[in-house]
Amino acid sequence: MTALEIIATIFALLILVKVAVVLVNPESWRKNVAEPLWRNPRLATAVYGGLAIVVGYYVFTGMDITHVAAVMAFTSLLVGLGLLPYAPALLKVAEEMTATRAKLLRNAWLPLVIWVVIALWVLISVLA
Numbered sequence: 001m002t003a004l005e006i007i008a009t010i011f012a013l014l015i016l017v018k019v020a021v022v023l024v025n026p027e028s029w030r031k032n033v034a035e036p037l038w039r040n041p042r043l044a045t046a047v048y049g050g051l052a053i054v055v056g057y058y059v060f061t062g063m064d065i066t067h068v069a070a071v072m073a074f075t076s077l078l079v080g081l082g083l084l085p086y087a088p089a090l091l092k093v094a095e096e097m098t099a100t101r102a103k104l105l106r107n108a109w110l111p112l113v114i115w116v117v118i119a120l121w122v123l124i125s126v127l128a
């Protein structure tokens with residue numbers, strides 16, 4: 001099995017476990033997984049950042065950037081679809097996040113930089 005197949009298999013298994021737990025007892029997932037991680041931003045940053053680096057390494061070395069971007073677009077659409085029922089609450093959060101440019105940049109500079117780098121990489125790859 002290749003690294004990408006291993007990552008995909010782990011991802012698929014985690015999805016199935018999460019869906020099963022959420023369907024049986026949604027509060028359990030929130031209390032035992034989501035809250036402990038999200039209540040500790042440093043831990044969450046380390047977990048998400050570390051996993052993003054490891055998975056990103058294998059994804060970006062194993063796939064063309066245009067394929068990665070297409071998968072990211074598909075995933076973004078699925079996430080958006082999943083969040084639509086919570087639009088009123090999310091709009092309040094978005095309002096807080098974008099209250100000032102300085103606050104937005106202070107809190108979201110890293111993902112913004114990553115998205116811009118990927119977008120520029122895709123454009124260079126496609127237009128070159």
